[in-house]
Amino acid sequence: AWIDLQAIEVNGQFMSKWLYVEQLFSPEYMAELNHMYCALITHLAGHDWEQPVDIFKLPTADAAIIAEAN
Numbered sequence: 001a002w003i004d005l006q007a008i009e010v011n012g013q014f015m016s017k018w019l020y021v022e023q024l025f026s027p028e029y030m031a032e033l034n035h036m037y038c039a040l041i042t043h044l045a046g047h048d049w050e051q052p053v054d055i056f057k058l059p060t061a062d063a064a065i066i067a068e069a070n
């Protein structure tokens with residue numbers, strides 16, 4: 001796998017670790033991905049899981065790349 005997320009519980013504490021190919025994913029991208037993942041976990045912990053999750057907005061740089069490709 002090029003990217004994997006390990007999420008486990010240790011002594012009652014949540015722990016996660018990203019495993020990824022450094023030549024494919026920059027540290028900045030992984031930091032942003034981790035930020036979004038933590039925001040999702042925090043959101044789910046405090047909200048009804050049956051409701052849609054609408055807390056993410058496509059980053060401006062990514063939206064520009066998609067718009068240019070289209």
